[in-house]
Amino acid sequence: MKRILTYGTFDLLHWGHIRLLKRAKALGDYLVVGLSTDEFNEAKPGKQPSYHPYEVRKMMLESLRYVDLVIPEATWEQKSDDVTEHGIDVVVMGSDWKNSPRFEYLRPACEVVYLDRTEGTSTSDIRRDLLFEAIEYRRQDQQQAQFGQRGSQHDDAAPPPPSTARLRALGTDPETALPPPPDRD
Amino acid sequence: MKRVLTYGTFDLLHWGHIRLLKRARSLGDYLIVAASTDDFAVEHKGGRAPYHQFETRCDMLKAVRFVDLVIGESTWEQKVDDIRRYHVDTVVMGGNWEGSPRFEYLRDYCELIYLPRTEGVSTSQIRRDLLADAVALPGHGGHEPAPVTTRLTALPRTA
Secondary structure, eight states, X not given: OOEEEEEEOOOSOOHHHHHHHHHHHHTSSEEEEEEEOHHHHHHSTTOOOOSSOHHHHHHHHHTBXXXXXXXXXXXXXXXXXXXXXXXXXXXXXXXXXXXXXXXXXTTTXXXXXXXXXXXXXXXXXXXXXXXXXXXXXXXXXXXXXXHXXXXXXXXXXXXXXXXXXXXXXXXXXXXXXXXXXXXXX | OOEEEEEEOOOSOOHHHHXXXXXXXXXXXXXXXXXXXXXXXXXXXXXXXOSSXXXXXXXXXXXXXXXXXXXXXXXXXXXXXXXXXXXXXXXXXXXGGTTOHHHHGGGGTSEEEEEOOOTTOOHHHHHHHHHHHHHHSTTSSTTSOOOOHHHHHHSOOOO
């Protein structure tokens, strides 16, 4: 039986993740996922904390049919131990890690394969897209409110910036949905 | 063999979805998921396009081990046909649909069960939380100038 191992945060599970896991599993018979712990993520400089905590990310990975075992990734140095402990034949990573010494040093112990990432899908893309989308809805909403108050609009100035206080309040009221965009003429 | 059917958009797959699918599957032996098509989601379910397009949402659902079959949902009226075609014994929906006439009439054709939703987990909640996160990022609060939304919205969007 050929055993595969990969590492990642797998926050906001998306098609890029699932495609990578599917292809990783296809390289062998048993797929182990080293899932970074919240502490490990937060220790990485410049990295945003994950949206979902470790336990939730773990349960979501376990619900995927390509994943056989989820283990915690708490340090950069644990990888050679993981390879030994779980009898790993191949370590698979996304091609953004290609030739990184963080993985290349494993080569005497096992094979290392880098798979191409799915173009345009990453957790940070999703976060950025949703932010732009929300700002756009907010802007349209405010424009509509202005039309309503003034009756007519001859103001060519840029729309007012979003009120961050109101935006934040949207996140705390479970009944408040962002409004759909109004029709544009 | 007991067959279970559920309906939804299943955009930005999250723990609430997975938990619902797991519990739905545990009510029988075979789980069919009807995912809203993009047009149906926009026209009938709140006017906002899902982040992921239909094919991607289907592929993601197929990766979930509790899901046996994924079909499309393109009209409100197709449900009786679905029940007959796939020999469905039980239709399962989230508790937010409890008592809705969109589903109650299905009791003439099969069993109907509403499962409680996972507290505080929904795609719209995730969308709002990510927005709040982004707004709270250093550099966009306090006395910093607010982001210029016309410039932000001019940036390319992949969705």
